[in-house]
Amino acid sequence: MNIIKMRVAIVSGGSRGLGRTIVENLISEGWKVATFSRNKNEFIDRYQKVYPEQFYWCGLDLASGQLSSFVESVVVRFGGVRLLINNGAVLHQGLFLSTPVEKIDEMVCANLLGPIKLTLACIRTMAQQKVGGSIINISSVGAIRGYRGTAVYSATKAGLDGFTRSLAREVGPLNIRVNSVVPGMFDSDLSACVTDINRDKIIKHTPLGRYAELTDIQHVVSFLNSPLGEFITGQSIVIDGGLTC
Template structure:
């Protein structure tokens, strides 16, 4: 059986691109999201033996654990985890409702920790190590007006990456972050035309990124080339932070 990779939030955007790339590379994939989306049904038909989906809310511990349990029951212990699921909320911190702050933290940070904790219990039981990749953001490194709470959750993911890499390294499990820049996905849909133009002007490569720019880095870190890379944050942003 091919190696299993769990991808959270795999029904659209970057998560969907990662799921598709993994299937094309021969991996088995188990993914979850709050809704099935428009594209996953077709992929489930094409790859019925290597693709599994279950509805789950990463911000809910019971929902997350049910997804992990169902995955292991079907495929066995996973080789990799891509902590991709996340939400974005824009607003000046002084006026951002606390319920929105709590939702951001619960989904983007606590949820990722809960998934990693649940997956590691199975990953540690299998021989040969494994891979964990957290999808953070350049916002966690540089900040952006109106995204203070979101930035805090993404910076937290990078901290989780560094500490967890030390915890599980002796078991040959690598833990890294991938920090995309501004991608042309649904999550950037709230940007105005002026904001998008400004970002493009500030980016040395002269464009927004795409999910297809990020997926190859995920495949590299999952494969043999990533075997001696751990505790790192790989920035993929067209040079905007250089």
């Protein structure tokens, strides 16, 4: 493979929700895509059958110690890595005072430590390839505004944004860009815990008057990933219909 033209992406949590939409778009644009999640589903089965040369899935937990082995397996299969999208995350909503310590550990491991370790493995590969690359961290409006019941989740996302900025300074000279995409609320399994009353309140406080669509977020990921975004690094781009303005 011509390494300069190599289009290989890793997307964590690509089995459903936003990750799935991003995977579908990358595949349609001709990228080779490796993704993982803890569970397999009908979407993964179908993509494995329809795109055997272009799509690779592995059953893997972000909290496991297997992330660098996964990246090695992607390099063996697809020849390298050009793009990492740190998308997979968990949310356990509830008041901080009554949050079990195991739930705190799970959120910090899956939402912050896992992405940091996955990024390390990918950036080591990108640095060896010497053709640059891009890291996109999926953050949340919880990183920039307070919401009751999401203190730990918000801390992990704010951590991811801080990671984005400092890492961008370090790896810019290697032509590796690092950005955060900061979505407002959209419908998915993760946001299913939001009550109808709170959902209505969020929409009422959103100037554009609705939840985000998955494609609202995916379009910005695509933009960052296209030649139009090639001078953007170290930024957190908010896509929330004005909720936090």
